[in-house]
Amino acid sequence: MTLDLGDVPADLRAAVAAALRAARVDDGHLSVELVGEARMRELNRDHRGVDEPTDVLSFPIDGAGDVAGPRELGDVAICPKRAEDVVEATVHGVLHLCGYDHELDSGEMLGLQAAVMRSLRGPRGRSA
Numbered sequence: 001m002t003l004d005l006g007d008v009p010a011d012l013r014a015a016v017a018a019a020l021r022a023a024r025v026d027d028g029h030l031s032v033e034l035v036g037e038a039r040m041r042e043l044n045r046d047h048r049g050v051d052e053p054t055d056v057l058s059f060p061i062d063g064a065g066d067v068a069g070p071r072e073l074g075d076v077a078i079c080p081k082r083a084e085d086v087v088e089a090t091v092h093g094v095l096h097l098c099g100y101d102h103e104l105d106s107g108e109m110l111g112l113q114a115a116v117m118r119s120l121r122g123p124r125g126r127s128a
Contacts, residue, residue: 007031012090019091022116023098028071040079055083058096073097091116
């Protein structure tokens with residue numbers, strides 16, 4: 001089993017890998033793209049019916065079911081101008097690709113996100 005993070009900006013690969021480990025996903029491909037506000041507004045409007053930019057959107061492809069061949073986890077779009085913390089937005093988006101949904105669960109996703117962020121920040125509370 002292997003992860004393909006070739007379509008993830010190099011400075012976000014550690015965050016993606018940490019989120020995938022936390023979600024117990026060890027196989028597949030995903031992409032992360034940093035986009036401007038106009039593109040994020042377009043994506044949010046076209047896919048969620050909300051005509052304004054947001055910080056992060058996830059577009060899952062395979063889901064958690066069995067698939068033939070390598071999994072295609074999906075795509076994450078992040079608008080740095082809208083995100084308070086691009087690394088945290090990345091973790092959030094990747095967890096959505098792994099099937100988590102903070103709007104439907106009882107805090108599991110946001111708890112896992114917080115744990116991943118603590119692991120990335122290290123003992124002094126700063127990003128590692």
